[in-house]
Amino acid sequence: xxxxxxxxxxxxxxxxxxxxxxxxxxxxxxxxxxxxxxxxxxxxxxxxxxxxxxxxxxxxxxxxxxxxxxxxxxxxxxxxxxxx
Numbered sequence: 001x002x003x004x005x006x007x008x009x010x011x012x013x014x015x016x017x018x019x020x021x022x023x024x025x026x027x028x029x030x031x032x033x034x035x036x037x038x039x040x041x042x043x044x045x046x047x048x049x050x051x052x053x054x055x056x057x058x059x060x061x062x063x064x065x066x067x068x069x070x071x072x073x074x075x076x077x078x079x080x081x082x083x084x
Contacts, residue, residue, distance in 0.1 A: 048075075052083060 041062040048055055052075060059069040075082050 043060045043062075045058040045060060046055055047058070055073050055075060055078075057071045057073065059071075061068065
């Protein structure tokens with residue numbers, strides 16, 4: 001009767017591979033030459049409203065075919081001393 005061999009992977013190997021998976025996934029675009037960040041080169045423009053109660057944040061992409069995004073935030077979201 002032959003001796004059965006254990007699987008060729010140890011617990012340490014399995015845990016190391018599981019820990020490396022997010023790193024491999026995150027760096028896939030580096031290996032493929034894809035874009036690092038879709039916001040790379042984008043500008044943010046902050047405009048305080050006339051009544052000073054809100055701030056409009058506009059994201060302007062360097063790619064002119066992409067429409068800009070606007071977010072309106074209440075000034076109080078930045079804390080009680082936001083306008084000081």
